[in-house]
Amino acid sequence: MSSDRGIFQGHYTSGKPFVRARIVIVNPETGRQTTIEKNFWIDTGFDGGVHVAQAHVSEIQLIKVNPRLGPVGLAGGVKRPGYFCHAYLQQIGDHEFPAPGIDSTLILQGSSGHGFLGLEILRRFVATFDGPHEFLKIGQAQQSQSREA
Amino acid sequence: MALSLPSRTVASEEDEFKIESPLFVVTMSERGLYDLRRKQHLTPGPSFDTGSGFFLGDGPFQWKDHVDKIEYLGFSFDRPWLPPNALKLLDKLKKRPISETETMKLMGLVAEQASLHFQLDDDKIVAMTFHGQIVEVSDTRVGLLKKIQGQKYREQIFVWRVGSDVLSGRK
Numbered sequence: 001m002s003s004d005r006g007i008f009q010g011h012y013t014s015g016k017p018f019v020r021a022r023i024v025i026v027n028p029e030t031g032r033q034t035t036i037e038k039n040f041w042i043d044t045g046f047d048g049g050v051h052v053a054q055a056h057v058s059e060i061q062l063i064k065v066n067p068r069l070g071p072v073g074l075a076g077g078v079k080r081p082g083y084f085c086h087a088y089l090q091q092i093g094d095h096e097f098p099a100p101g102i103d104s105t106l107i108l109q110g111s112s113g114h115g116f117l118g119l120e121i122l123r124r125f126v127a128t129f130d131g132p133h134e135f136l137k138i139g140q141a142q143q144s145q146s147r148e149a
Numbered sequence: 150m151a152l153s154l155p156s157r158t159v160a161s162e163e164d165e166f167k168i169e170s171p172l173f174v175v176t177m178s179e180r181g182l183y184d185l186r187r188k189q190h191l192t193p194g195p196s197f198d199t200g201s202g203f204f205l206g207d208g209p210f211q212w213k214d215h216v217d218k219i220e221y222l223g224f225s226f227d228r229p230w231l232p233p234n235a236l237k238l239l240d241k242l243k244k245r246p247i248s249e250t251e252t253m254k255l256m257g258l259v260a261e262q263a264s265l266h267f268q269l270d271d272d273k274i275v276a277m278t279f280h281g282q283i284v285e286v287s288d289t290r291v292g293l294l295k296k297i298q299g300q301k302y303r304e305q306i307f308v309w310r311v312g313s314d315v316l317s318g319r320k
Contacts, residue, residue, distance in 0.1 A: 029299040048317035049291070065299055068276065070308040071253060073318020081252045084308050084316065086294035105290045107317060116319070120291075 005140040007125060008093040012134035017042040019136070021117065022091040023050055024101060025060050032063040037091075039114045042127065042136065045075070046118030049104030050087055053111050057083055060108075072109045082109030089121060092138065229266035229281040235259055239279060255279065260309040271312030278304040290317060 008019055022037040036056055043051075057067055067083035074080055085108075088101030105120060128137040231239075235258040241247055247255070256279075263269070263281035274293040276285040284306055287293035293308060310316045 027299040028295075043319060046317075046319040051319075068294075068297065068306055068308050069252070069256070070316040071256060071314060073315035073320070075319050079253055079315055079318075081249055081256070084290075084294055086291060086298045103291045103295070105294060105317060118317075118319075 006137070007095040007140060008136070008138040010093070010136060012136065013039070015134065017129060017136040018114065019092050019117070019138070021089060021093075021115070023052075023087045023104070023106065024090050025063065025065060025085060025087045025106065026100070027063045027065045030064060034059050034063050036087075036115075040117045041114055042122070042129075042138075043116045043118055044122065044129075046116050047120065048107050048118045049120035050089065051107045051109065051116040051118065053113070053115075054083065054108045055111065057108050060085060067106070067108050072107055074110075080109060082107050084108075089117075092117075227282055228278075229259075229262035231262055231281060232258060235262070242279070256307050256309065257314060260311070264311045269311045273311045274308065274316070275311060276306050276308050278302070278306055280304065 010019070012018065018039045018041055020037070021040045022035060024033050024035050026033040036052055036059070038052070040050070060067055065085055067085040069081055070084045072080050072082035085106050087104050087106035089104050090097055090099075090101035102121065102124065124141070126139045126141050128139075130137070235255060238247060238251055238255040238258075241251070242255070259279055259281045260275075260277065263275070263277050263283060266281065267283055269275060269283075269286070272288075274287050274290050275283055276293060276297050277283050282304070284302060285293055285296050287296060290308075290310075297306070297308075308316055
């Protein structure tokens, strides 16, 4: 399987597949929005969309969006309460997605300095993890290869 | 073996009142009088409100004036009957914040009862109050979160996947 349009390619950082990405949270009632831009670890064991530290809740509340409480599963089978809201993934690396971006679940939990991008995002793309060369490549799937989300 | 009763007790109601006992005669007289009055609407039946003493505000209580203002403390169709341990946690939550473990426990208890009460299918994504009232349902996480984004609710809500104890997570 091959991809026809490249979105991101680059070497791992500290032995892990990180990408720079930008997400936007929008209040649909007022049109106000806030942006989170940081490094995200591409995590194939994460079934959600985007995961960032809980500290971002206060930024989101400034636009009158209240992330809602819900149960989050963590590595090792641990379960913790976290906060959930809707967000758009607008950019990975230098690649900007057409507005408003890719619909995604945003989880706010924990205190990690970097975020996580999970399968909810990856299922739209062809991602190649070249372990021996520590190289990550993300491409847009060909139309015939993509499945309806 | 067939069941049998003493002959005096198998008699019909009419026969019973024919028993020549002073006690039964008195009973028959009182009952007859009551039935007669009831038929003539002279006295209310035992379930009638005699209209005495129940006032709300300046005038006599009128159910139709207050029916939408009364908060039902007992069973309600729009929320499940919560177990005592959930109610204890809700009471505690009113007074002070509860721990992460207690929060997880409370969400689990409420979601389980609400899922049973409303017969929700597994894997449905729901938003509900901590009293188990469902405010939104969707087939997908993104769909639900999009619906509730920016909405205001009278009570605090949480999100849940029916039939699972996590909405999303890492393995």
